[in-house]
Amino acid sequence: MNNVFKALNDPTRREILELLREKDMTAGEIVEQFRISGPSISHHLDLLKQAKLVIAEKEGQFIYYSLNTTVVDEIMKWLLQIKSKKK
Amino acid sequence: MNNVFKALNDPTRREILELLREKDMTAGEIVEQFRISGPSISHHLDLLKQAKLVIAEKEGQFIYYSLNTTVVDEIMKWLLQIKSKKK
DNA sequence: ATAGTATTTAGATATTTGTCTAAATATACA
DNA sequence: TGTATATTTAGACAAATATCTAAATACTAT
Numbered sequence: 001m002n003n004v005f006k007a008l009n010d011p012t013r014r015e016i017l018e019l020l021r022e023k024d025m026t027a028g029e030i031v032e033q034f035r036i037s038g039p040s041i042s043h044h045l046d047l048l049k050q051a052k053l054v055i056a057e058k059e060g061q062f063i064y065y066s067l068n069t070t071v072v073d074e075i076m077k078w079l080l081q082i083k084s085k086k087k
Numbered sequence: 088m089n090n091v092f093k094a095l096n097d098p099t100r101r102e103i104l105e106l107l108r109e110k111d112m113t114a115g116e117i118v119e120q121f122r123i124s125g126p127s128i129s130h131h132l133d134l135l136k137q138a139k140l141v142i143a144e145k146e147g148q149f150i151y152y153s154l155n156t157t158v159v160d161e162i163m164k165w166l167l168q169i170k171s172k173k174k
Numbered sequence: 175a176t177a178g179t180a181t182t183t184a185g186a187t188a189t190t191t192g193t194c195t196a197a198a199t200a201t202a203c204a
Numbered sequence: 205t206g207t208a209t210a211t212t213t214a215g216a217c218a219a220a221t222a223t224c225t226a227a228a229t230a231c232t233a234t
Contacts, residue, residue, distance in 0.1 A: 002098060009096040010192080011089060014165075022173050027211055040193050042212055061201040061210055069170045076166055078101075083156045086109050097222080114181055127223055129182055148180055148231040 001078065004071050007051035012036065013044050017053060017067060024066040088165065091158050094138035099123065100131050104140060104154065111153040 007013055012034065019025060019033060031041045045065060048054040052071045057064045094100055099121065106112060106120060118128045132152060135141040139158045144151045 005092070005096045005101075009092045012192090014092075017169050021169055021171070028209090031211095036192090037194060038211070039195080039213080043192075046212085058200095063211065067169070067172055069172065072166050072170050076163060079159050079163055079166075082104050082108055082154070083159050084108070085154055085156065099222090115179090118181095123222090124224060125181070126183080126225080130222075133182085145230095150181065 001074060003047075003051040004053065004075055007047050007053055008075075010044065010047075012041075013048055016041075016044060016048065016065075020054060020065060020067040024064050026062040026064055028062070030065065088161060090134075090138040091140065091162055094134050094140055095162075097131070097134075099128075100135055103128075103131060103135065103152075107141060107152060107154040111151050113149040113151055115149070117152065 015034075016030060019030065027038075027042060027045060030045070031038045034041060045054065045056070048065075049056055052068055054065050055068045057066070102121075103117060106117065114125075114129060114132060117132070118125045121128060132141065132143070135152075136143055139155055141152050142155045144153070
């Protein structure tokens, strides 16, 4: 869960997730949306992958990234627990 | 919102929130729950305060900290939006 | 006033993080 | 086979972060 919070704690990475909400994209397409170098985006994608927030699938010479929202449920559960204050 | 993700991106701070779920506590009581120095906890509390995840109220020589979960709703909303994948 | 308790602020330090450029790897295709 | 394209890995560096000790502030009570 730590990894997920870590992954979410960056505006660029959150923006990547928002992009992937619309449609799956290749690393290159994602890079195009930002003014950040390819390697930096690649690094962000790696963190998102580690958190299991995205899935990477190779198709020929491209790598397609897609959202994986199952981990989001876990976070929401934790947040709900916090919200259910005892006193 | 950035501040909230930042505040949540630390196990100690998340644990503080879990403690405050049970009951309001003074800074000193919170410090007792950890093996971390008072000043460090004070710093964590400050970040939580900045994120508006906790509220601090002075009572005599003590400062009582309590959960504020209204900000949590904002995060949940964002997460739900991410979960509602288009394709 | 003075002493004691609660908490924060200041300043230092080691670690982590986000970014970059250059190089490496992998695939496509002529 | 050789060249172009897509992406990642490696290594460096500045900025942010978590922690500490020492000092400052604020309140209580003798």
